[in-house]
Amino acid sequence: MIVVENRLFVAEEYADQFVERFRNSMGEVESQPGFVKFELLTPARPDTDSYVAQTYWESMADFEAWTDTDAFREAHADRPPREMFTDKNQLEVHEVAFERTGE
Template sequence: MYVVMNELHVPPERKAVLTERFRQSAERMAEVPGCLEFLFLSNIEETGKQIVFTKWASKQDYENWLSSPAFANAHSGKPKQEKPAASANELFAYEVAHHFCKGD
């Protein structure tokens, strides 16, 4: 398994816009081959940070998604005059060494 977390730095006034965009993304991610889980997290202590958490069957599945039309469509989206919702981001990727889930 492979996990990718994208930490987004979001001005408070853009948080609702970004949350709605990722609600729509969550629905689309259910159809992406190899995507096992998608979470959009709001930090309760640092209100300017939100995390996109994705879990993949393999690193290759994640890389396939990055080069897919679905990824391009998801990231092409907003009209040019619209202000970006996130001001910056940091990407973190991990191979899963150990895993437990009650549903497994």
């Protein structure tokens, strides 16, 4: 399994709008082969403007196939205003080495 993390730096005055944009623009990712789950992480402390959009996929091939779909292009078509962001986003991909869960 892989985790794709898109770290985005959002200006405080756009925080609510940013979250709503994600809530309403995920397209049809849930129906894509290999999709496991999506999480949008918001800052828990006031000293950061870092948000993290995480998608979990069964494989890198599944994620790459999603990025080549019309649904992906539609989900990313309506670009937000440039001033919504305080810095460039950072995309990282990690493979899950192991997992532990609570009871």
